[in-house]
Every structure is written in structure tokens, then in C-alpha cells.
Amino acid sequence: MPLVPPYIESLRPYEAGRTIESVRKQYGLSHIAKLASNENPLGVSPKAVEAMVKVAGGLNIYPNGGLDLREVLASAYDVKVENVIAGGGSEGIMSNIIRAFLCDEDEVLTTEAAFIGFQVLAKSRGVTYRTVPYRDWGYDLPALAGQINANTKIIYLANPNNPTGAIFTRHQFDEFYKHVPERVLIILDEAYFEYAKDNPRYPDSMHYRYDNVITLRTFSKVYGLAGARIGYGFAHEELIRNLLKVKLPFEPSSTAQAAGIAALADPEFLHRSLELNARGLRYLTEGLTDLGLTVVPSQANFVMTVLPTGQDASRVFEELLAQGVVVRPLKAFGLPHCLRISTGTDDDNRLCVEALKRSYAANLGASHTG
Ligand SMILES: Cc1ncc(COP(=O)(O)O)c(C=O)c1O
Incomplete structure (x- = not known):
């Protein structure tokens, strides 16, 4: 369309992480852990x-x-x-x-x-x-x-x-x-x-x-x-x-x-938020590392994990989604083989590591059976 300059035409619109409601509906789940957008899991002060x-x-x-x-x-x-x-x-x-x-x-x-x-x-x-x-x-x-x-x-x-x-x-x-x-x-x-x-x-x-x-x-x-x-x-x-x-x-x-x-x-809300995050970072970093995943040491409120291929990242993303854990695929950033996981509440962090474990076990099972 001639009205649109080429550098706008070639842009891809910003894609936000999936909303809780859309994942809940798609998979018929009651609880969703939204760990996709680096938000504060404690809510608002x-x-x-x-x-x-x-x-x-x-x-x-x-x-x-x-x-x-x-x-x-x-x-x-x-x-x-x-x-x-x-x-x-x-x-x-x-x-x-x-x-x-x-x-x-x-x-x-x-x-x-x-x-x-x-x-x-x-x-x-x-x-x-x-x-x-x-x-x-x-x-x-x-x-x-x-x-x-x-x-x-x-x-x-x-x-x-x-x-x-x-x-x-x-x-x-x-x-x-x-x-x-x-x-x-x-x-x-x-x-x-x-x-x-x-x-x-x-x-x-x-x-x-x-x-x-x-x-x-x-x-x-x-x-x-x-x-x-x-x-x-x-x-x-x-x-x-x-x-x-x-x-x-x-x-x-x-x-x-x-x-x-x-x-x-x-300051009290700030303090509680920082404490929860520090705990979450430790938990996710250790949990993912124990599963054999590569985790980049983080100073923020999320961790990035590096998978062997873009296909692996898409598969893990979908498998987590089906278990009610929403993480962020990084293809749009330019890192198709990576996923970003925000820290959540203690329960949501646990849910995430458990879901990853199940997804791993399922894949090991699949490779053993050929
Ligand atoms: C590095 C970085 N800068 C800026 C922002 C956007 O922040 P804001 O919500 O203030 O626009 C984000 C949000 O994800 C971010 O990760």
C-alpha cells in the first residue's frame, strides 16, 4: 500500500504475552501461572x-x-x-x-x-x-x-x-x-x-x-x-x-x-516484592539447572533458558501452556531457541518447574520408545 513507508510495512506489530483468560479458555484450566511479561506477582501496592x-x-x-x-x-x-x-x-x-x-x-x-x-x-x-x-x-x-x-x-x-x-x-x-x-x-x-x-x-x-x-x-x-x-x-x-x-x-x-x-x-511493598523475586530467581535457576537446562544468571525478575533449537523452544512453550504455565517465547526478539520465564509466586514457580519436569519426562519416554 503506497501510503505506508517500507520501514513501517516491514515491521511486525508488538505481540504481548498470552493473557490468562485466553489460556484458561483454550485448555479448560482453573489456574494459570502467567510468567510471560515480567510483572509483579504480588499485585499492586x-x-x-x-x-x-x-x-x-x-x-x-x-x-x-x-x-x-x-x-x-x-x-x-x-x-x-x-x-x-x-x-x-x-x-x-x-x-x-x-x-x-x-x-x-x-x-x-x-x-x-x-x-x-x-x-x-x-x-x-x-x-x-x-x-x-x-x-x-x-x-x-x-x-x-x-x-x-x-x-x-x-x-x-x-x-x-x-x-x-x-x-x-x-x-x-x-x-x-x-x-x-x-x-x-x-x-x-x-x-x-x-x-x-x-x-x-x-x-x-x-x-x-x-x-x-x-x-x-x-x-x-x-x-x-x-x-x-x-x-x-x-x-x-x-x-x-x-x-x-x-x-x-x-x-x-x-x-x-x-x-x-x-x-x-x-517501602514495605518494595521489600516484599524484592524478597519474593530473589527467592523465585534462586528456585527457577536451580530447578531448571537440575533438569539439565542452560539458564543465564539473572539480575532481574526473570530467567532466560537456552534450548538446543527453535523447535525445542516451541515444543516446551506449548507443553507448558497446556499445563497452565505461560512463559515467553523469544522468537520476536530474535532468539527463537530461547524462552524467558518471569518469577511468580512461590506456588507458580513450583508449578513451572513441575511442568517442565513432566514435559522432560515425557520427552525422555518418547525417545526411549524410539
Ligand atoms: C528493558 C525494558 N524497558 C522498558 C520496558 C517497558 O516498561 P514500561 O512498562 O515502563 O513501558 C520493559 C518492559 O518489559 C523492559 O523490559
């Missing part, structure tokens, strides 16, 4: 729910573009409000970055099989999108530095990385940064920051307030607010000023903003 209900009566009034949340974050991180942006999820802000800073000749540089949300947004701009392969399932920062050219405009780094769960360290980032010219914008996507922040090797980007680094964070993961669509970013005020020019003026919604502010003031 009661304080956030309370805050949303409280502002609901004022929804006839337009929101203030995230100013309240920006002020709270500026004060919490000891930066100016001009250094903070709030938006409709961190992807909402990512989309503004793409719109504000990329011109036709510019190039984007990142790892292969990067977070799919970024892939889709960057490719939808029709610019050259270049990648380097993973090294040990993490960003190969020296290789990325070696690929920077005169047209490179944005380098996208997710730390921890989705879908592999790996991090790069402070030392690795310091080395990398020396090779990045100031005209290149680094997006440091820290959607999983809270899960990694206590690791002493993890480079909390708030300690790297360089002029060409923008940090993105979200309330969708450990704060359990994926459905509210609320995220935020920190950067030099010049970058934020330009982002605000292209941002939809009334994002985030009043309810999303109120939920975010209240979630920040609920």
Missing part, C-alpha cells in the same frame, strides 16, 4: 490503589504532565525538576526520545535481540538500526564502542538486560564511556534497576549524570503498576527540555501519577 481511588473523583480535570511526580523524584534524587521527565511508561518516554533526537541519516546502535519494545520503536523511525552480537548473553560493550561511526546518534543499553537478565558492570561501563563521543546519546534503560541495585558491581546510572546519558526507569516492574503506564527518566536539562516539546502534554494520567507517587512511599 495497597497504597497505590488507595491513591488512585482518591484522585478518581477529579478525573474531569486534565493532569499536569507529571509535574507532581517529577518534583517528588527530583527531591528524592537530589536533582532539579528540570532533570526529570515522567511519562506513559518508560516506553512512552523512549518513544519521545526517538521522535526528538533521531533524524533520517542517524543510526541507532545496540545489541542483537535487544528489548523488543526498543526494536519496534527505533525501526518505526526508518533509520539504520545496527547491532553487535551478545557476548556471554550480555552487551559486548567493547564491540559496540568499535562500531560507533559518524552517523551513530543513539546507543541503547538495557541494564539489567531484557531478555537475558545479564548486567554490565561499573568498570565495563566506565571503559565503554571513554569511547563514546558527546554527540551520541546513550539510553540507559533501567527498567529492572531495583532488582540489581544492591549488587556492588552494578552501575547505578544516577552516579553517571553525564550530559549525553538518559536514564529510564519504570513503575511497571517491582512497583506492580504495569497497567497504569507510568515511567520516568533523568537527564541533562537540555535533553529534558527538548523531550518535553514532543511529549504528549497530558501524559501521564492523574491516576498513574498518583499511583507512582504512592508506590514510592511504600
Whole structure:
């Protein structure tokens, strides 16, 4: 269709993980473990729910573009409000970055099989999108530095990385940064920051307030607010000023903003969420390893397992689905032989390992009988 530019025509629409309802219906199951979208299995902070209900009566009034949340974050991180942006999820802000800073000749540089949300947004701009392969399932920062050219405009780094769960360290980032010219914008996507922040090797980007680094964070993961669509970013005020020019003026919604502010003031929910996740990561990593599966060590709220072939990954995905366990196939990311499994409640994690065991036993049986 001539109206559609070729770089849009060739895109594949974002495919979210399967919903609980559709799996329940398809297989006639009563309980589904949804371990497909890195959501918080504990639900939502009661304080956030309370805050949303409280502002609901004022929804006839337009929101203030995230100013309240920006002020709270500026004060919490000891930066100016001009250094903070709030938006409709961190992807909402990512989309503004793409719109504000990329011109036709510019190039984007990142790892292969990067977070799919970024892939889709960057490719939808029709610019050259270049990648380097993973090294040990993490960003190969020296290789990325070696690929920077005169047209490179944005380098996208997710730390921890989705879908592999790996991090790069402070030392690795310091080395990398020396090779990045100031005209290149680094997006440091820290959607999983809270899960990694206590690791002493993890480079909390708030300690790297360089002029060409923008940090993105979200309330969708450990704060359990994926459905509210609320995220935020920190950067030099010049970058934020330009982002605000292209941002939809009334994002985030009043309810999303109120939920975010209240979630920040609920350390107990945060603590419980982190504890559950740490337990889940250990359990899934050990459980899968014991089954002989390859698991990438994770610093986030999911693990990635590497299967021998894409067919194996599809088969295991289908077999888990039939047992009520929904995980994430990674074909769309560019890793058809891998599956990503989010941590769930203790019961759901157990269900997942048991289902994998059954699927394994069935396959062993099949190969023994020829
Ligand atoms: C690396 C990464 N960045 C950003 C996001 C999107 O977060 P949000 O819900 O804030 O748009 C995700 C969600 O899966 C993610 O994994």
C-alpha cells in the first residue's frame, strides 16, 4: 500500500504475552501461572490503589504532565525538576526520545535481540538500526564502542538486560564511556534497576549524570503498576527540555501519577516484592539447572533458558501452556531457541518447574520408545 513507508510495512506489530483468560479458555484450566511479561506477582501496592481511588473523583480535570511526580523524584534524587521527565511508561518516554533526537541519516546502535519494545520503536523511525552480537548473553560493550561511526546518534543499553537478565558492570561501563563521543546519546534503560541495585558491581546510572546519558526507569516492574503506564527518566536539562516539546502534554494520567507517587512511599511493598523475586530467581535457576537446562544468571525478575533449537523452544512453550504455565517465547526478539520465564509466586514457580519436569519426562519416554 503506497501510503505506508517500507520501514513501517516491514515491521511486525508488538505481540504481548498470552493473557490468562485466553489460556484458561483454550485448555479448560482453573489456574494459570502467567510468567510471560515480567510483572509483579504480588499485585499492586495497597497504597497505590488507595491513591488512585482518591484522585478518581477529579478525573474531569486534565493532569499536569507529571509535574507532581517529577518534583517528588527530583527531591528524592537530589536533582532539579528540570532533570526529570515522567511519562506513559518508560516506553512512552523512549518513544519521545526517538521522535526528538533521531533524524533520517542517524543510526541507532545496540545489541542483537535487544528489548523488543526498543526494536519496534527505533525501526518505526526508518533509520539504520545496527547491532553487535551478545557476548556471554550480555552487551559486548567493547564491540559496540568499535562500531560507533559518524552517523551513530543513539546507543541503547538495557541494564539489567531484557531478555537475558545479564548486567554490565561499573568498570565495563566506565571503559565503554571513554569511547563514546558527546554527540551520541546513550539510553540507559533501567527498567529492572531495583532488582540489581544492591549488587556492588552494578552501575547505578544516577552516579553517571553525564550530559549525553538518559536514564529510564519504570513503575511497571517491582512497583506492580504495569497497567497504569507510568515511567520516568533523568537527564541533562537540555535533553529534558527538548523531550518535553514532543511529549504528549497530558501524559501521564492523574491516576498513574498518583499511583507512582504512592508506590514510592511504600517501602514495605518494595521489600516484599524484592524478597519474593530473589527467592523465585534462586528456585527457577536451580530447578531448571537440575533438569539439565542452560539458564543465564539473572539480575532481574526473570530467567532466560537456552534450548538446543527453535523447535525445542516451541515444543516446551506449548507443553507448558497446556499445563497452565505461560512463559515467553523469544522468537520476536530474535532468539527463537530461547524462552524467558518471569518469577511468580512461590506456588507458580513450583508449578513451572513441575511442568517442565513432566514435559522432560515425557520427552525422555518418547525417545526411549524410539
Ligand atoms: C528493558 C525494558 N524497558 C522498558 C520496558 C517497558 O516498561 P514500561 O512498562 O515502563 O513501558 C520493559 C518492559 O518489559 C523492559 O523490559
